[in-house]
Structure formats: C-alpha cells, structure tokens
Amino acid sequence: MVDPQLASVIGMVFSYTAVAVGIIFAGAALGSALGWGLICSKYIEGIARQPEMLPTLRIQMFITAGLMESFPFIAAAFAMYFTFVNPFEGAAVAAITHVAH
Template identity: 70%
Template sequence: MDATVIITAATAISVGIILAAAGLGSAIAWGLICAKTMEGISRQPEMRSTLVFNMFIFAGLMESFPFIIMAFALWFVFANPFLG
C-alpha cells in the first residue's frame, strides 16, 4: 500500500472518532446543564430567572465546542498536514 492511502485512511477514521466524541460530549453537557438548572430551580424557585439566564449563557458557550472541533476536523480532511 502507498503511504498516502494509509495516511488518508487513518485521517478519515480519526476525524470520525473526533466528531463522534464531540457530539457525545455536547449531548452529555446539555443534559448536565439542564439537569443542574432544574435541580437549582427546585431548590430555590425564586432564583428561576437567574438560573435560566445562566443556563443559556453556559449552553451557548458549550455549544461552540463541537463547532470548533468540526473546524479542526475539516482542516485535517481538506488540508491534511500529514500529507507532504
């Protein structure tokens, strides 16, 4: 086998694993953010508006993580630094 084929195949597998991990991490983080917000609201209902506001801020920050990972993955796919 040619080295280019091996590097391209390894890159494709690695990108798939990276994107799957980013998606799984994002889903777990969404669940934790929402669960902890609901827990906080149940403990102190008068803090609902503050907790929901904070939930959306943290959810927005957390949501940027998969997009950053996707940018790196696309960089490996289209401008592979390992192919010289």
C-alpha cells in the first residue's frame, strides 16, 4: 500500500514538472520566433542598404539561422528529460522516506 502523503508529493512533483515543461516549450517557441524575425528583418535591411552583398548576406543568414534553430531542439531535449526521467521524483521519495523514519 502506498503512503497517501508520498502519493500526494509525487503527484505534485509530476504536476509541477509538467508545468515546467510547458514553460520550457513556450520559451523555446518564443525565442525561436523572435530569432527568426530578427534574422530575416536584418537580412532584408542589409540587402536594402547594399544589394551587391546579397550572396554574402544570404550565406551568413543561413549560418546564423541554423545556429539559432538549434535552441528549440536543445530545449526539447531538456523537456523530454524532465518528462520521462524526472530526476525530482527520486529526490522527493528520498526526502519523504527520510522524514518518515
């Protein structure tokens, strides 16, 4: 039989982790959208100022966009880690059992 207090704490840990994962995904989406907007606006601004720099600016834009696009994937990796491994669960169980004994 599972201790009701332990089940309650584990439930809270999982629910708070789900909220944190949602915040991580929201931050990644917002950061990616802002990054793409800034990259594309500066690219167009650079072409408008110096049209002869179009090939150089295009290459630099795609390099920068590729680096910026890695941010949501890194955030997704952390979110999946917290979702499926959840390191906080073991710490919560250890704390509850330590207090109970």
